[in-house]
Amino acid sequence: xxxxxxxxxxxxxxxxxxxxxxxxxxxxxxxxxxxxxxxxxxxxxxxxxxxxxxxxxxxxxxxxxxxxxxxxxxxxxxxxxxxxxxxxxxxxxxxxxxxxxxxxxxxxxxxxxxxxxxxxxxxxxxxxxxxxxxxxxxxxxxxxxxxxxxxxxxxxxxxxxxxxxxxxxxxxxxxxxxxxxxxxxxxxxxxxxxxxxxxxxxxxxxxxxxxxxxxxxxxxxxxxxxxxxxxxxxxxxxxxxxxxxxxxxxxxxxxxxxxxxxxxxxxxxxxxxxxxxxxxxxxxxxxxxxxxxxxxxxxxxxxxxxxxxxxxxxxxxxxxxxxxxxxxxxxxxxxxxxxxxxxxxxxxxxxxxxxxxxxxxxxxxxxxxxxxxxxxxxxxxxxxx
Amino acid sequence: xxxxxxxxxxxxxxxxxxxxxxxxxxxxxxxxxxxxxxxxxxxxxxxxxxxxxxxxxxxxxxxxxxxxxxxxxxxxxxxxxxxxxxxxxxxxxxxxxxxxxxxxxxxxxxxxxxxxxxxxxxxxxxxxxxxxxxxxxxxxxxxxxxxxxxxxxxxxxxxxxxxxxxxxxxxxxxxxxxxxxxxxxxxxxxxxxxxxxxxxxxxxxxxxxxxxxxxxxxxxxxxxxxxxxxxxxxxxxxxxxxxxxxxxxxxxxxxxxxxxxxxxxxxxxxxxxxxxxxxxxxxxxxxxxxxxxxxxxxxxx
Numbered sequence: 001x002x003x004x005x006x007x008x009x010x011x012x013x014x015x016x017x018x019x020x021x022x023x024x025x026x027x028x029x030x031x032x033x034x035x036x037x038x039x040x041x042x043x044x045x046x047x048x049x050x051x052x053x054x055x056x057x058x059x060x061x062x063x064x065x066x067x068x069x070x071x072x073x074x075x076x077x078x079x080x081x082x083x084x085x086x087x088x089x090x091x092x093x094x095x096x097x098x099x100x101x102x103x104x105x106x107x108x109x110x111x112x113x114x115x116x117x118x119x120x121x122x123x124x125x126x127x128x129x130x131x132x133x134x135x136x137x138x139x140x141x142x143x144x145x146x147x148x149x150x151x152x153x154x155x156x157x158x159x160x161x162x163x164x165x166x167x168x169x170x171x172x173x174x175x176x177x178x179x180x181x182x183x184x185x186x187x188x189x190x191x192x193x194x195x196x197x198x199x200x201x202x203x204x205x206x207x208x209x210x211x212x213x214x215x216x217x218x219x220x221x222x223x224x225x226x227x228x229x230x231x232x233x234x235x236x237x238x239x240x241x242x243x244x245x246x247x248x249x250x251x252x253x254x255x256x257x258x259x260x261x262x263x264x265x266x267x268x269x270x271x272x273x274x275x276x277x278x279x280x281x282x283x284x285x286x287x288x289x290x291x292x293x294x295x296x297x298x299x300x301x302x303x304x305x306x307x308x309x310x311x312x313x314x315x316x317x318x319x320x321x322x323x324x325x326x327x328x329x330x331x332x333x334x335x336x337x338x339x340x341x342x343x344x345x346x347x348x349x350x351x352x353x354x355x356x357x358x359x360x361x362x363x364x365x366x367x368x369x370x371x372x373x374x375x376x377x378x379x380x381x382x383x384x385x
Numbered sequence: 386x387x388x389x390x391x392x393x394x395x396x397x398x399x400x401x402x403x404x405x406x407x408x409x410x411x412x413x414x415x416x417x418x419x420x421x422x423x424x425x426x427x428x429x430x431x432x433x434x435x436x437x438x439x440x441x442x443x444x445x446x447x448x449x450x451x452x453x454x455x456x457x458x459x460x461x462x463x464x465x466x467x468x469x470x471x472x473x474x475x476x477x478x479x480x481x482x483x484x485x486x487x488x489x490x491x492x493x494x495x496x497x498x499x500x501x502x503x504x505x506x507x508x509x510x511x512x513x514x515x516x517x518x519x520x521x522x523x524x525x526x527x528x529x530x531x532x533x534x535x536x537x538x539x540x541x542x543x544x545x546x547x548x549x550x551x552x553x554x555x556x557x558x559x560x561x562x563x564x565x566x567x568x569x570x571x572x573x574x575x576x577x578x579x580x581x582x583x584x585x586x587x588x589x590x591x592x593x594x595x596x597x598x599x600x601x602x603x604x605x606x607x608x609x610x611x612x613x614x615x616x617x618x619x620x621x622x623x624x625x626x627x628x629x630x631x632x633x634x635x636x637x638x639x640x641x642x643x644x645x646x647x648x649x650x651x652x653x654x655x656x657x658x659x660x661x662x663x664x665x666x667x668x669x670x671x672x673x674x675x676x677x678x679x680x681x682x683x684x685x686x
Binding site for chain 2: 104106108111112114115116118119121123124125135209210213216217219224225228239253313368372373380381
């Protein structure tokens with residue numbers, strides 16, 4: 001009896017499988033040793049190993065004896081959770097329950113950075129189209145720049161399910177790598193003098209926010225979004241539903257559950273289910289490398305858009321009321337990672353410069369902006385495709 | 386008296402409005418497409434080719450055709466009673482039902498007891514359950530060619546804005562499906578031609594994201610200000626410490642410290658203290674001799 005019969009998995013192993021298992025191990029290493037988004041990178045890393053062992057029963061396989069397909073559990077999860085968009089939307093409820101919109105009420109002008117820092121999405125879309133990707137695929141690649149995992153998954157699963165694996169891996173990896181990606185771009189675009197700008201946020205910090213306004217906010221946004229772009233309602237509606245649970249004040253138990261149990265449960269399933277798309281035959285392709293490179297491009301141009309927009313606004317602002325252009329970079333959705341990075345950068349230049357509050361406001365703006373951008377892509381791209 | 390005048394005014398207004406809107410509406414059921422002579426077209430379940438009548442549910446709700454009457458005789462509105470109790474006669478919104486004009490009513494619900502004659506004009510009508518109320522009617526001109534249909538170019542749109550009947554010979558034969566087939570969306574085609582690489586889309590998207598967030602900015606700004614003003618007014622009326630606070634915009638801690646200081650000064654309750662209060666950083670060297678840990682007796686375990 002040969003090796004093939006005894007251990008068919010070893011016989012079926014190719015170098016591509018080994019590379020994917022290596023990638024899985026790197027993701028696990030990054031999650032544990034570097035603490036980069038461990039909640040997602042670890043399940044994804046482990047899942048990558050799980051699906052790249054030949055004949056893995058975690059994936060649907062054809063039984064050689066009967067010729068029938070034996071459904072794999074990860075495929076079942078994928079069809080039930082990702083193809084139907086249920087997992088990312090449940091995550092949106094959890095995120096909604098975690099977001100505190102009060103900083104934005106205190107300093108609403110910073111919300112605009114949430115729009116400026118979506119620049120990377122659209123510029124990457126153009127770039128991907130020029131590289132020959134179909135507009136649907138280009139939009140799915142561009143959405144990596146939303147720096148928002150669930151939005152990327154929703155858009156990619158609708159427009160380019162074949163690219164879902166590399167897109168979600170790129171989105172989550174770059175979110176984890178914000179502390180490495182953003183600072184050099186910011187330094188390149190700003191002078192030291194600009195980075196030293198202090199933002200007078202003391203008066204904003206004490207401003208009391210009415211509870212009614214916080215409760216009305218998710219409802220008003222849902223209605224407005226529904227009227228303007230009904231196809232974005234699944235994204236925005238679920239986010240705002242989570243936020244309403246948080247702010248209403250009578251559903252504390254549900255709010256806590258959404259923030260903790262729901263988020264944890266869905267994250268576990270989401271990570272490992274996305275990994276089901278990370279099979280060697282789908283992943284080891286030049287396409288994947290291009291997508292990962294384009295994702296980085298998107299992140300860099302998000303930061304670029306935010307910082308340049310802040311500098312542009314400063315042209316019209318009086319001395320003493322200027323915005324620290326680094327705040328612009330917080331307009332991405334990676335929350336609170338980006339705000340923390342900018343605060344630390346500010347402190348490095350001037351230990352008495354506290355940028356955390358405005359940075360958090362811009363970062364919350366980024367979360368809204370990314371969802372709005374996702375909704376717009378969902379609405380506009382079908383018109384072109 | 387004044388109320389009566391208002392009621393009369395409103396009544397006249399409603400009357401006038403209803404008088405002005407004399408535009409004819411498309412009926413709820415429309416005899417949508419008719420084939421008189423079927424030689425090489427659609428076949429029924431019995432493998433026979435006969436003329437057919439397509440009826441369209443022109444409403445947004447599911448309606449039942451059961452119990453209504455189909456006829457080709459102006460003097461006999463109840464000629465073919467459509468059987469009740471057949472689930473297939475429940476027509477979903479904007480969907481069709483196809484009746485075979487084969488004079489074979491025992492072949493099933495959708496086979497009527499008359500035939501259409503291509504040599505003469507064919508009148509077809511659909512009547513309500515009472516056999517008196519006309520739901521829709523159509524007159525098919527004589528001389529219809531084989532495999533040609535007569536009906537409305539767009540499903541359910543019988544009349545144009547001026548009330549003119551749009552019935553005509555149709556280009557395509559579409560039994561049980563839409564008369565107008567949307568092959569392409571002109572807007573999409575235009576956009577694909579003018580913006581093949583998505584530049585306009587990018588600009589539009591960025592503009593939409595910006596305008597959405599600008600709208601949000603105003604929402605935050607206005608609602609925050611309004612809510613603040615309302616709560617300040619409410620608190621100011623109460624005349625409490627919070628009122629003073631909302632007036633001065635000082636934080637609660639600062640106000641508490643000021644109030645405590647004023648209270649102590651007024652009541653002359655200030656203790657004589659051996660220590661000095663200072664805001665300077667005081668460096669204190671640690672000594673185990675004054676450590677409370679060393680002096681306190683530990684509880685027996």
